[in-house]
């Protein structure tokens with residue numbers, strides 16, 4: 001029954017989409033894509049700065065306030081650009097996304113599996129942002145655990161962009177995905193493998209003469 005209702009809703013949406021596509025102005029679609037690509041760039045920079053911050057701390061120095069402020073500012077900018085990406089999807093008459101399509105990963109009217117990954121990426125992003133804003137109410141360990149969800153956001157959104165985006169085939173966008181993924185992967189490996197963990201540093205016994 002549920003599957004029948006979802007199929008009926010999808011067919012109705014597609015019929016409206018076909019009718020709208022013949023007359024619609026693609027302006028909103030361009031804004032959706034511009035906001036999507038911009039949010040991907042700010043997300044990537046935010047993740048890279050987060051890992052850099054942790055590397056600086058492990059190396060024994062204090063992260064500069066500018067690094068912290070930029071990391072936090074990029075989080076707000078990413079949230080705003082994602083909001084624009086989603087708002088323009090709803091306003092766009094070309095493909096009729098409903099609020100439910102944005103909130104639940106079911107019955108998407110466009111490249112369903114790839115868009116589902118975007119919805120899951122949105123959930124993960126909300127977890128990261130909310131846990132940071134509510135940090136003072138959490139223990140450091142639980143905040144850190146929730147903050148690691150940032151890696152899931154990056155992975156889900158990268159796959160979402162590659163498989164749903166109209167620009168994925170463009171050489172410049174291929175370069176964006178490759179450079180972003182390589183940078184996050186390399187810096188993460190560097191963080192995991194090549195530098196001592198903070199506990200290990202603290203536990204190293206003092207040298208005796």
Ligand code: HEM
Nearest residue numbers: 033036037039040102118119122157161164165166167168
């Ligand atoms: C409810 C959640 C989401 C939905 C329904 C959604 C939907 C879409 C759709 C329909 C497209 C295809 C646009 C096109 O043809 O270019 C797209 C592309 C894209 N989205 Fe999302 N998205 C969501 C979440 C996100 C999030 C959280 C981000 C980033 C932080 C994001 C980043 C991207 C990127 C980078 C593209 C590729 C744009 C392009 O190739 O021009 N999306 N999204």
